[in-house]
Amino acid sequence: MHLPLPAARLVVRRLVKPVLGTRVPPARQRQVINALMRVAILPKGTRTEAAHLAGVPAERISPPGSRPDRVLLYLHGGAYLIGSPTTHRAAAAHLADAAGAVAYVLDYRLAPENPYPAAVEDALAAYQGLLESGFSAEHVVVAGDSAGGGLALALALRLREVGIPAPAALGLISPWVDLSLAGLDTTVDDPLLSRGWLELGAASYAPGGTDLPEVSPLRADLAGLPPLFVQAASDEMFRLDVERFVDAARAAGVDVTYALLEGHWHVSHLFAGMVSEATDVVRQLGGWLRGALG
Numbered sequence: 001m002h003l004p005l006p007a008a009r010l011v012v013r014r015l016v017k018p019v020l021g022t023r024v025p026p027a028r029q030r031q032v033i034n035a036l037m038r039v040a041i042l043p044k045g046t047r048t049e050a051a052h053l054a055g056v057p058a059e060r061i062s063p064p065g066s067r068p069d070r071v072l073l074y075l076h077g078g079a080y081l082i083g084s085p086t087t088h089r090a091a092a093a094h095l096a097d098a099a100g101a102v103a104y105v106l107d108y109r110l111a112p113e114n115p116y117p118a119a120v121e122d123a124l125a126a127y128q129g130l131l132e133s134g135f136s137a138e139h140v141v142v143a144g145d146s147a148g149g150g151l152a153l154a155l156a157l158r159l160r161e162v163g164i165p166a167p168a169a170l171g172l173i174s175p176w177v178d179l180s181l182a183g184l185d186t187t188v189d190d191p192l193l194s195r196g197w198l199e200l201g202a203a204s205y206a207p208g209g210t211d212l213p214e215v216s217p218l219r220a221d222l223a224g225l226p227p228l229f230v231q232a233a234s235d236e237m238f239r240l241d242v243e244r245f246v247d248a249a250r251a252a253g254v255d256v257t258y259a260l261l262e263g264h265w266h267v268s269h270l271f272a273g274m275v276s277e278a279t280d281v282v283r284q285l286g287g288w289l290r291g292a293l294g
Helices: 005-016 026-036 089-099 118-132 147-162 195-205 239-251 276-293
Strands: 047-053 056-062 067-075 101-106 140-145 169-173 228-235 256-265
Touching (some): 005 026, 005 256, 047 101, 047 118, 056 089, 056 118, 067 089, 067 118, 089 101, 089 140, 089 276, 101 276, 169 276, 239 256
Parallel strands (some): 067 101, 067 140
Antiparallel strands (some): 047 056, 056 101
C-alpha cells in the first residue's frame, strides 16, 4: 500500500484535523486517532512487544537490522493530549531500522488527567531504567516529534540538572518548544494543526503557566545539551519557532543539524512505510542517529 504525498495530505486534512480541536474531548480524540493509525507498514521482519521501563509502559520495536546494544527512546507527539505507541509505531519502527537500534516507544501519562511534570517524570524514569538495565548513555539516543520533541528537550534539561549522563544525541521532529504560542505562524496553510487545539494542549498540560523551561524549552538555558538533529516542515505552524530554537541552541554552543522539509506538513513522518517521501525523511534522521550511536 503506497500513497502519493498529496493524497496523504488530503487524508490528514479531511479525517485527522477535524478530530483535533476543542469540540471533541481528549479521551475521544485518543480513541479515534488510535483507530485511524492502526494500519502501520513496518520494515519487513520487525518484531513488536509490550514492555515497561522502570514501570512506565512502552512498546519495544526490534527491526531486523537492529543492534541489541543500541537503543532509541521515542517520545510521541500529540499536544500532550493524545498519542500512543499505536499512533507512532510506523515512524518509530522505520526510524529505529535506519538507526540500527531497538526502539522503545514510551506510553507516558497524558494531560489533562496528568499535567506537567508527569510526562517529564515518566521520561526520566524510563531513561534511568535503560541505564540501570545495562545500556550506556553513549549508546542511547532520544527522539520525539511535536510535543514529544519538546519532552525530549525537557528530559535533557532534567538530566543536566540532576547530573545523569545525557544520551548520545536527540532527534527532534518539529518540536513544540514554546507553549505560549507567541511565535506561532498562523499564516501557513497547515493541514494538521490548529491554534485552538494547541491552546487546549498548552492549557491542559501546563495549567500553572507556560514559562517554565521544561514546558517551553525555547526559554531554557540550552548550554551543554547533546548534539541535535532538528527537522521542521515548510507547511506547518511550528516552523518559525523551531528555527528560533535552532538559532538559540547554536548560540549556546550546541551542535545542531537542521533540515527544512519542503512540501511536508507537521510530522508527515507518521506515514513512513506508506508514503515514500515520509519514509525518506524518517530515514534521513535515522541515518544521522546511527552515526551518533557509533
